[in-house]
Amino acid sequence: MAAWTAAAVRQAANLARLSAPKSASPAQAASLVHRRGLAGGGDHHGPPKVNFWEDPLSPSRWKDEHFVIVSVTGWGFLFYGGYKLFTKGKKEDKKEEAVE
Known part of the structure; x- marks a missing residue:
């Protein structure tokens, strides 16, 4: 339940920032950019993954x-x-x- 509440608060804050007046300075505009959270790109630990034809024996x-x-x-x-x-x-x- 607390997670839903926290998510709702974040969503309301993002909505409030996005509905702000259009005359935002460049520093404020950078803070309006949506961040993707956990949608970022894969495993960042361990050895890098390769195509199977680049290293067929591993x-x-x-x-x-x-x-x-x-x-x-x-x-x-x-x-x-x-x-x-x-x-x-x-x-x-x-x-x-x-x-x-």
Whole structure:
């Protein structure tokens, strides 16, 4: 509840600043700029993240979205390869029987 109250107070203060007269000095105009809060840009701790093709042998350094793409692709190839391995030759036998 206190968080909602604090957020409401901040919102009212921002609204009051934005509805101030238009003849603001440059110093006051800079204070009217909206700040994005926690929408800023990612992890600022640890090693920098890189594209997976820049360092293919270190998955811990890859960007998160690249890690997901490579992982899902790898699982897809694994399942498809297993499917082809276990279903190999069944259709060929039926074709040979039909020809003979």
